[in-house]
Amino acid sequence: MRKGMHVIENHTFDMERALYGSQGIRIKNCSFDGPADGESALKESREIQVSDSFFNLRYPFWHDKQLRISNSEMTELCRAALWYSSDIEIVNTKLHGIKALRECNQVKLQGCDIISPEFGWFVHQIEMRDCTIQSEYFMMRSDHLIFTNLQMKGKYSFQYIEDSVLEHCVFDTKDAFWHAKNVVIRDSIVKGEYLAWYCENVTFENCKIIGTQPLCYCKGLKLINCEMVDTDLCFEKSEVEAVICTSVVSIKNPLSGQICVDSVGEIIQDDPQSKGNIIVKREHDCA
Numbered sequence: 001m002r003k004g005m006h007v008i009e010n011h012t013f014d015m016e017r018a019l020y021g022s023q024g025i026r027i028k029n030c031s032f033d034g035p036a037d038g039e040s041a042l043k044e045s046r047e048i049q050v051s052d053s054f055f056n057l058r059y060p061f062w063h064d065k066q067l068r069i070s071n072s073e074m075t076e077l078c079r080a081a082l083w084y085s086s087d088i089e090i091v092n093t094k095l096h097g098i099k100a101l102r103e104c105n106q107v108k109l110q111g112c113d114i115i116s117p118e119f120g121w122f123v124h125q126i127e128m129r130d131c132t133i134q135s136e137y138f139m140m141r142s143d144h145l146i147f148t149n150l151q152m153k154g155k156y157s158f159q160y161i162e163d164s165v166l167e168h169c170v171f172d173t174k175d176a177f178w179h180a181k182n183v184v185i186r187d188s189i190v191k192g193e194y195l196a197w198y199c200e201n202v203t204f205e206n207c208k209i210i211g212t213q214p215l216c217y218c219k220g221l222k223l224i225n226c227e228m229v230d231t232d233l234c235f236e237k238s239e240v241e242a243v244i245c246t247s248v249v250s251i252k253n254p255l256s257g258q259i260c261v262d263s264v265g266e267i268i269q270d271d272p273q274s275k276g277n278i279i280v281k282r283e284h285d286c287a
Contacts, residue, residue: 005049014038014057023047032057032078061085069093074100095119138173158183177202196221215240221257233268235259240276251278 005026013019014034019027022045032041033056041060042048050069055078061067064085071092074081078097082088086105093112100116101107107126114131120139127146138157139145145164150171157173162181169188177183177196186205195214196202203222210229215221216236223242228234232249235242240257250266251259254276262281269278 005047013041016040017043019045021045025049027051027053029053032060055081059083064088232265235276237274238276254278 009028012031014036016038026049031054039058055074073094103122114133123142125144133152135154141160143162147166150169157176174192180199191210201220205224208227218238221240227246235254244261247263252268253271253274258277
């Protein structure tokens with residue numbers, strides 16, 4: 001951000017494209033709300049700093065560059081807030097409108113409270129730290145995610161993501177990581193049904209995995225020192241290398257590789273194509 005920015009403070013804007021095409025401005029303690037119900041307040045803008053402001057109108061930040069937002073609020077009516085923008089940093093802000101972030105590049109979020117269905121589609125290169133998220137179809141078809149200490153609740157998350165690292169997170173999310181590719185989930189809790197089907201080159205390291213029928217039809221799947229809780233019918237038709245330090249309810253027809261498990265309630269291998277080797281640690285050494 002360059003020096004000598006024009007400051008806009010303590011104003012209310014409700015007209016359509018109220019600050020369209022702005023460059024080099026600092027917005028402080030402003031409100032984007034009112035009877036005119038205008039949209040696209042800061043569309044096509046550059047070098048914008050926003051702090052302590054309130055957004056209650058649609059599409060405020062489309063096609064923007066070099067955008068900084070802090071200590072602000074985007075309500076449920078502030079739908080589709082950030083699309084087609086790049087070089088974005090958002091700190092200590094509420095994003096509560098549907099589809100709040102789409103098709104953006106170079107994004108950083110820290111300390112944000114996100115309640116936004118269909119958040120984060122087609123985003124490239126995004127970092128998130130210390131955020132809470134409620135969403136459905138969260139981060140679909142995005143890549144180069146670096147997430148740390150996220151608390152996430154929703155359904156159908158991380159579908160088709162690629163080239164990402166997620167650490168120290170808690171995910172309570174059904175059908176997560178379907179078709180994910182080249183992803184590492186580390187030191188995290190992942191709770192939900194039907195985890196990571198059809199994924200490729202996904203690694204879970206020091207994770208707790210909870211829920212029915214996880215990790216089926218996978219390629220290049222790895223589990224390193226993981227716990228599994230209430231997990232039945234695991235690994236069906238998967239290529240897998242796994243070391244699991246707890247018991248598993250049941251393992252069904254792993255396609256190939258080796259699964260080393262502390263104990264297992266039932267092993268189902270009734271498919272002649274199932275060639276995966278299952279070693280029970282109480283009986284053998286997994287080293």
